[in-house]
Amino acid sequence: MHFVAKVLPILTMPTPIHRVETDQPYICLTFDDGPIAETSRSWLELLAQTDSRVTFFDLGKNVLAEPELAKEVHAAGHEIGNHTMSHPHLPELSFNAVRAELTECQQLFSDAFGAAPTVFRAPFGEHSDYVWTVLKELGLPSILGRGHDDWSPNATVEGITENYTKGVQAGDIFILHTWQTKTLAAMPEMIRRYHAQGFQLVTISELLAAGQPVYV
Numbered sequence: 452m453h454f455v456a457k458v459l460p461i462l463t464m465p466t467p468i469h470r471v472e473t474d475q476p477y478i479c480l481t482f483d484d485g486p487i488a489e490t491s492r493s494w495l496e497l498l499a500q501t502d503s504r505v506t507f508f509d510l511g512k513n514v515l516a517e518p519e520l521a522k523e524v525h526a527a528g529h530e531i532g533n534h535t536m537s538h539p540h541l542p543e544l545s546f547n548a549v550r551a552e553l554t555e556c557q558q559l560f561s562d563a564f565g566a567a568p569t570v571f572r573a574p575f576g577e578h579s580d581y582v583w584t585v586l587k588e589l590g591l592p593s594i595l596g597r598g599h600d601d602w603s604p605n606a607t608v609e610g611i612t613e614n615y616t617k618g619v620q621a622g623d624i625f626i627l628h629t630w631q632t633k634t635l636a637a638m639p640e641m642i643r644r645y646h647a648q649g650f651q652l653v654t655i656s657e658l659l660a661a662g663q664p665v666y667v
């Protein structure tokens with residue numbers, strides 16, 4: 452009696468990148484939903500003071516509303532990723548609507564910044580088959596990472612500082628929000644702690660180039 456193992460093809464959906472396995476002391480802070488007139492220049496000042504570079508997953512509609520500010524952020528050396536035109540719940544959209552959200556954003560940023568983004572973040576972290584199909588067309592990886600609810604109405608400066616600085620490992624990617632003034636207030640102490648632990652802040656492309664992606 453003998454068993455023949457039947458290996459069925461496993462049709463797995465792609466998954467987002469959660470972190471990067473790297474031997475470099477790199478971590479990546481990502482900020483979603485900008486540019487924002489009320490906060491983006493404060494971010495630029497703070498990041499310049501601490502010699503930090505980060506990644507902003509911008510919205511097309513906000514770049515249209517604040518084109519000069521968007522260019523200022525990019526010119527300061529930060530990476531800009533695609534976060535769709537209007538921040539919809541992508542799984543609720545038709546294929547054509549998903550494609551428009553992603554490709555219009557890609558084109559707009561390419562025109563605004565001189566090069567198309569090479570990374571994407573899904574609004575609300577939500578994907579569908581259509582999203583993966585369009586990402587494949589555009590050659591974009593979807594980036595998630597460690598989120599600790601800095602967007603929550605219950606978030607506090609102290610809580611954000613603690614949650615985003617404990618148990619940090621090289622290759623971690625953190626999800627934060629450009630509009631969150633509590634995160635802005637937490638950031639000097641967060642950066643102090645990252646540096647004290649020996650970590651360097653790099654952009655998402657720099658992090659991806661320094662190791663192997665780990666998928667969700």
Ligand SMILES: [Zn+2]
Binds near residue numbers: 483484534538575
């Ligand atoms: Zn968002």
